[in-house]
Amino acid sequence: MNNKVTIYDIAEKLNITAATVSRALNGNPNISEKTRETVLAAAKEMNYKQNKLALALKSGKSNHIGVIVPRINTNFFGSVIRGIEEELNAKGYNIIICQSHNDEEMEAKNIETLIDSHVDAIFISSSSKSSASLQKVLDEKIPLIFFDRRKIMNNVSSVTIDDFAGGYMATKHLIDSGCRKIAHIISGPIELEIFKERHRGYQQALEDHNIDYRKDYVLRTNSSIEEGKRAVEILFSLNEKPDAIFSASDFVALGAIQELQKRGIKVPDEVSVIGFANEPFTDFLELSISTIDQFPLEMGRTVARVYLNQETGDEAGGNVQKKVVLQPKLIARKSTRN
Template structure:
């Protein structure tokens, strides 16, 4: 007997037992004795038997695979969320399939269809910035039993659970910190306002100014991309004006990094002349020549919570009850030299 293409029929023939006995032994059936189970498993390994996972999935209704769709994987935030999901689901035997939308709703749609065709047991998703119409997501919700869980970037769709941080609170606390350090003319790099997370950070910024009797100046709100170049260009725009800010709250760490680079190039002292605080607490923020303050989004915890919501959903469905969950995590401010006056 060669080790190639061994089946349960081959194992049955070698051990002179029924195919049903082999199948039950491999699936740890309680009616099969421990001695028989051990013998069958040992023989299966010797014969290089590989269990047909597809057939098993069709029988059980579970593939033990889940899909994760993110805009990009090459940021600490999204890679940490993925790690958190994996950590939570691995003990339950789940594997993850990772897809990148590259901020393109059409690619996002293709990935959703691919994951559904692969019969994944669930989909974790952070929507692209070009996802305005949510018909493709609602269609899945209405025609499939596959649960979708939004994390970080979400759309308000009834029946879909979400795991986010309190972006409004993050924007408020970042701005309030700058005010407490004595800064009064605070500019905001607002990110892409098509996304709810950036709208909430902007609203938090505005409310903090209002609560501390400071004027909300529309010229101090700049819609930027979430890139280093966007931060550089924003500084160039600001410094063409008569009234320049004494502090910057950026909704993106990368735009904040670009701002720091351009301020340094212009020999403007941070934080003495202009303070800077970002959002996300990317690893580079603490290793910069002048460590940069930022709001930590606790991505690992976000991933853990998203995984827990999925497991809860599976348990709820097994009992015939489906519960929509809304988990909101608190951001944590990390104060460093870029925003703290001596």
């Protein structure tokens, strides 16, 4: 096995000092163009690889950005990541992606790993109820930016959609189509702001249209197709069954529709169903699913732009706080009545 080539090997070959080689490789202006070209040619010939971690430690900049998402196997988070990459790859940044799997301990491990990797910033859709691990990022003077799911913290920017407006417009769409017994599947931890706000929008729409809020019509589940099926089993065991379902997740909405169809209940004639996120499958099914579009690609691009603006701002250390709220859009399809 060959030993790795070092700057000392290059210096010995060229009969110059290791310091001169280092300066030439790093573009020091005090090194002549001729010397720089000679060193670069020798480095290429000898297959020299720079120690990126050492350079990051020395310069304080690694050009790596950590991105933490609950899971990557959804179009929403995949599109957010794509948007981030589109903006930052052109600026010379590389993206390190971590998944928390909606687990607080895993999220904390992701954060530790990214801190140890000397990333320049961390973008996160947080699944954590606590701010302890997130505070470590700030203690290390690493810029932290929330997207989609956020926590209220000083000196932390965020890019979200108006989840309250999304919950309101989904519920109002059902009401406008003639539904009055509207169930809501929260589809995630109510402690997280996005689910709390979508639920609040649902409540407000009912109140504004003089419809009673019923606790037995509100279920808390995880975001999966199976949970949607289970939710329908619970809702349709009630004496007074709902005539519409607003799910805070497209996957849960899909499961709900599958269970309704299995029971011979016609969608949307007997029960309307609307989801949230505008996952691609919602438009490709024979019974396409009404949903709320969150514009994930634009969210990713905006997160990256917020970071770049902070980097060029007057305040150091990422202490330029910016709160961006994107507006959601109703996508009405076949799963809800016209």
